[in-house]
Amino acid sequence: MTATPDQGALQRPLQMTINGEHKTLTVHPWTTLLDLLREQLDLAGTKKGCDHGQCGACTVLRDGKRINACLTLAVMCEGAELVTIEGLADGDRLHPMQQAFITQDAFQCGYCTPGQICSAVGLANEGRAHNRDDIRELMSGNLCRCGAYSNIVAAVEEALPLIKGARP
Amino acid sequence: MNSVVGTPMDRVDGAAKVTGQARYAADYPQEGLLHASVVSSTIARGRVVKVNSEKALQVPGVVAVLDHTNRPHVSSYDDDYSDDDAAEGSPFRPLFNDRVLYSSQPLALVIADTLELARYAGSLVTIEYSQQAHQSDLLAALQQTHEAPAETPEPRGDFAGHFAGADAKVDVTYLTANEHHNPMEPHASTVCYQADGSLVIHDKTQGTQNCQEYLHNIFGLPKDKLRVKAAFVGGAFGSGLRPQYQLPLAVMAALHLKRSVRLTLTRQQMFTFGYRPRTQQRLRLGVDKRGALVAIGHDAIGQTSRFEDFTEHLVEWSGMLYQCDNVALSYRLAPLDVYTPLDMRAPGAGSGVLALECAMDELASAAGLDPVELRKRNFASHNGNEGKPYSSKELLACYEQGAERFGWARRQATPGSMRDGNQRIGWGMAGGVWEAMQMKASAKASLDSTGHLTVSSATTDIGTGTYTVMTQIAADAAGIDVGKVTFKLGDSSLPTAPLQGGSFTVSSVGSAVRQACLTLRERLIERARQQRPDLASEADTAFTLENGQVKAGKHSVPLAELLAVDPQQCLEVQVEANPDDKRKPYSTATHSAVFVEVQVDDDLGTVRVTRVVSAVAAGRVVNPKTARSQILGGVVWGVGMALHEESQTDHALGRILNHNLAEYHVPVNADIGDIDVIFVEEDDRVVNALGSKGVGEIGVVGVAAAVANAIYHATGKRVREFPITLDKLI
Ligand code: FES
Numbered sequence: 001m002t003a004t005p006d007q008g009a010l011q012r013p014l015q016m017t018i019n020g021e022h023k024t025l026t027v028h029p030w031t032t033l034l035d036l037l038r039e040q041l042d043l044a045g046t047k048k049g050c051d052h053g054q055c056g057a058c059t060v061l062r063d064g065k066r067i068n069a070c071l072t073l074a075v076m077c078e079g080a081e082l083v084t085i086e087g088l089a090d091g092d093r094l095h096p097m098q099q100a101f102i103t104q105d106a107f108q109c110g111y112c113t114p115g116q117i118c119s120a121v122g123l124a125n126e127g128r129a130h131n132r133d134d135i136r137e138l139m140s141g142n143l144c145r146c147g148a149y150s151n152i153v154a155a156v157e158e159a160l161p162l163i164k165g166a167r168p
Numbered sequence: 169m170n171s172v173v174g175t176p177m178d179r180v181d182g183a184a185k186v187t188g189q190a191r192y193a194a195d196y197p198q199e200g201l202l203h204a205s206v207v208s209s210t211i212a213r214g215r216v217v218k219v220n221s222e223k224a225l226q227v228p229g230v231v232a233v234l235d236h237t238n239r240p241h242v243s244s245y246d247d248d249y250s251d252d253d254a255a256e257g258s259p260f261r262p263l264f265n266d267r268v269l270y271s272s273q274p275l276a277l278v279i280a281d282t283l284e285l286a287r288y289a290g291s292l293v294t295i296e297y298s299q300q301a302h303q304s305d306l307l308a309a310l311q312q313t314h315e316a317p318a319e320t321p322e323p324r325g326d327f328a329g330h331f332a333g334a335d336a337k338v339d340v341t342y343l344t345a346n347e348h349h350n351p352m353e354p355h356a357s358t359v360c361y362q363a364d365g366s367l368v369i370h371d372k373t374q375g376t377q378n379c380q381e382y383l384h385n386i387f388g389l390p391k392d393k394l395r396v397k398a399a400f401v402g403g404a405f406g407s408g409l410r411p412q413y414q415l416p417l418a419v420m421a422a423l424h425l426k427r428s429v430r431l432t433l434t435r436q437q438m439f440t441f442g443y444r445p446r447t448q449q450r451l452r453l454g455v456d457k458r459g460a461l462v463a464i465g466h467d468a469i470g471q472t473s474r475f476e477d478f479t480e481h482l483v484e485w486s487g488m489l490y491q492c493d494n495v496a497l498s499y500r501l502a503p504l505d506v507y508t509p510l511d512m513r514a515p516g517a518g519s520g521v522l523a524l525e526c527a528m529d530e531l532a533s534a535a536g537l538d539p540v541e542l543r544k545r546n547f548a549s550h551n552g553n554e555g556k557p558y559s560s561k562e563l564l565a566c567y568e569q570g571a572e573r574f575g576w577a578r579r580q581a582t583p584g585s586m587r588d589g590n591q592r593i594g595w596g597m598a599g600g601v602w603e604a605m606q607m608k609a610s611a612k613a614s615l616d617s618t619g620h621l622t623v624s625s626a627t628t629d630i631g632t633g634t635y636t637v638m639t640q641i642a643a644d645a646a647g648i649d650v651g652k653v654t655f656k657l658g659d660s661s662l663p664t665a666p667l668q669g670g671s672f673t674v675s676s677v678g679s680a681v682r683q684a685c686l687t688l689r690e691r692l693i694e695r696a697r698q699q700r701p702d703l704a705s706e707a708d709t710a711f712t713l714e715n716g717q718v719k720a721g722k723h724s725v726p727l728a729e730l731l732a733v734d735p736q737q738c739l740e741v742q743v744e745a746n747p748d749d750k751r752k753p754y755s756t757a758t759h760s761a762v763f764v765e766v767q768v769d770d771d772l773g774t775v776r777v778t779r780v781v782s783a784v785a786a787g788r789v790v791n792p793k794t795a796r797s798q799i800l801g802g803v804v805w806g807v808g809m810a811l812h813e814e815s816q817t818d819h820a821l822g823r824i825l826n827h828n829l830a831e832y833h834v835p836v837n838a839d840i841g842d843i844d845v846i847f848v849e850e851d852d853r854v855v856n857a858l859g860s861k862g863v864g865e866i867g868v869v870g871v872a873a874a875v876a877n878a879i880y881h882a883t884g885k886r887v888r889e890f891p892i893t894l895d896k897l898i
């Protein structure tokens with residue numbers, strides 16, 4: 001990028017579905033999915049903990065798969081179906097994973113929580129976790145500085161059987 | 169009504185946190201918001217000769233570049249930069265002048281229409297320096313120390329004589345590492361510039377009023393034009409105890425441009441302010457034939473900056489946890505060309521008790537005693553530093569219940585004697601202690617005519633569960649269903665509260681909330697009796713408030729009638745709660761006993777903490793669910809301190825090398841095994857009316873020592889330099 005790019009000319013059209021809503025957007029090619037969500041769409045539930053793919057706070061579901069929104073350019077989401085933490089509940093009815101996080105007190109400050117929950121739902125979609133050790137290993141891309149890990153494992157264990165196969 | 173204090177209630181802010189509705193400092197949208205980005209120094213000491221910002225300013229969308237030459241006016245008095253958690257000395261003043269005091273110091277601020285532009289333009293700013301030699305290595309500065317301006321207890325008895333004559337003794341030196349708080353939420357401030365020139369600021373802080381006062385002092389803005397809010401804080405662990413530099417920088421930008429501005433620090437920049445300081449600690453312990461401590465010496469050196477003397481309670485614990493008549497404690501500081509350290513979860517105890525409890529384990533080996541037995545024999549019912557009895561200290565019950573749950577009786581004493589295939593198994597333990605303080609705090613309780621109670625105080629909830637436990641305390645004291653209670657916090661305009669830290673929030677703010685709600689209930693009953701003589705003879709306890717009716721016995725009166733005289737039909741009570749004089753003759757503290765199992769791989773030296781039992785005595789537990797979470801988190805921190813965390817400095821550059829979450833290791837889910845938390849019954853009528861001591865710090869203390877002691881038990885190797893990484897074991 002030169003020192004004086006023509007900002008406007010570089011914008012690209014982008015179509016995708018976010019939390020069930022079809023969106024037609026214009027974005028810069030360098031804008032990450034995370035910055036698009038947080039800064040342009042006021043979907044600030046998705047958090048930025050590092051911006052480097054090192055913490056998992058920005059985890060969202062793209063076509064049912066968990067991804068780091070900070071490592072994904074917005075333009076890479078053309079035609080995608082995106083679900084963020086704001087789109088998991090069914091109206092006032094919490095998603096079973098959200099409810100399990102509350103019941104098990106699987107968070108403290110709550111900053112890593114949207115990423116943890118999206119990651120856990122992605123994990124359920126993968127169908128790979130069969131016991132607590134699997135959960136520990138497969139949830140290790142999501143840091144929790146408050147140290148809620150034991151309760152996160154308990155919450156995921158509680159919710160997994162309730163959501164198997166049910167892709168949000 | 170059934171008491172809700174003591175029940176494991178779900179967090180009242182749980183739904184907001186699991187649905188993404190909880191907004192943190194950088195999550196507030198603003199019309200026309202500008203974004204700022206910090207340019208940091210690349211030298212550790214010297215002067216700025218010139219900041220070249222022309223190229224950055226040419227980028228369309230860049231609004232301004234601020235540095236020390238063009239920033240808005242700020243105070244030049246040290247006092248004005250002081251705050252409620254300031255260290256002694258001259259606080260850091262961002263963009264104040266051309267002096268560079270440490271590597272990665274903020275030297276310029278780029279403000280632009282978008283975050284990407286601000287960051288990009290920041291990369292175009294170049295800075296010319298005149299550089300001076302620096303020192304960032306504590307171990308190279310051990311000869312240039314001075315006494316810490318801390319209230320280190322005076323020596324008592326004859327340490328040297330009794331240490332020389334002890335039947336068994338140890339003389340060991342430990343090194344602990346610099347550690348950064350790294351809350352998951354980076355520090356951020358969103359400054360909303362109002363039409364009248366006043367500022368509403370969403371800041372990441374543990375004290376909104378501390379920040380308000382600070383900004384008032386340095387910018388000379390009247391306090392009623394400054395409102396600081398922190399409804400949700402994404403962890404802090406001490407990082408928010410002092411206003412951090414993003415706050416004054418964002419305010420400078422907003423004042424300069426008369427626009428709303430947000431500044432969020434990058435993860436890398438989260439390594440450019442306070443941290444738990446590196447220490448060197450020498451422990452000398454001696455026992456007599458019966459295993460009674462006859463001498464305790466604890467000499468510590470901690471690092472600090474050249475501009476402030478940071479002190480923490482590092483060595484005191486060695487004079488108060490155990491019974492001993494001959495104690496000598498010393499604490500010195502080594503100033504370096506680094507930023508000032510900062511209180512970090514269990515400040516002082518985190519590192520100080522680590523050294524003490526490792527040394528106690530070494531002493532147990534030297535004296536041929538079981539580590540639990542040695543501690544039991546030296547139990548202190550008095551705090552030897554203060555010469556006062558403890559208001560309560562169920563530490564013996566912690567040892568017993570923790571050992572029982574862990575299965576400690578099956579431990580084979582000889583190091584290296586337990587294994588499972590090529591995994592060596594080690595069982596270690598340690599004790600923990602933290603002070604149970606109470607600060608002055610205020611709260612307001614307000615009951616509306618529908619029977620809804622709103623209670624408020626300017627405290628914060630950094631994940632500790634303040635919203636929830638205050639709701640519980642208020643509901644019980646007012647005698648109102650917990651579902652009809654709302655607690656408000658995180659706003660400098662609310663009744664005065666101390667910083668949230670030191671595990672004193674429940675004790676301080678909780679006491680104020682309780683008093684406000686008790687008083688409110690009394691007033692309501694008084695009114696009911698005045699207005700309705702048929703209620704006059706009913707006992708206080710007979711009164712209930714349900715469905716908008718105040719009832720006692722067979723009689724009732726509509727709440728709306730009782731509140732008809734109040735402004736807005738709302739009954740309001742505001743109180744200030746002070747620590748009770750009853751506390752004065754006593755020492756107050758929380759205690760713990762931590763038991764840990766590790767597996768150490770014979771060939772690889774990898775360590776896994778497979779099992780932890782933490783038995784805690786903290787008085788009455790307001791919410792066993794959130795309190796347990798505090799202890800679980802503390803254990804994770806202890807594991808990090810023992811095995812992972814170290815901010816590594818390249819001393820040639822004076823700069824932290826591993827300033828990201830891939831290289832600065834915090835424990836991940838797979839690092840954490842089973843954790844069992846026991847709250848030991850502890851009845852304390854002195855500490856405060858709630859009988860509750862707070863649990864934010866005690867969960868950390870002792871854990872790292874128990875891990876280190878377990879590693880010794882597994883391998884026979886004493887590693888005295890933390891963290892214990894595998895290279896030190898193979
Ligand atoms: S913000 Fe994306 S992984 Fe940390």
Ligand code: FES
Pocket residue numbers: 106107108109110111112113143144145146147148352402403631
């Ligand atoms: S809940 Fe605070 S970081 Fe996970």
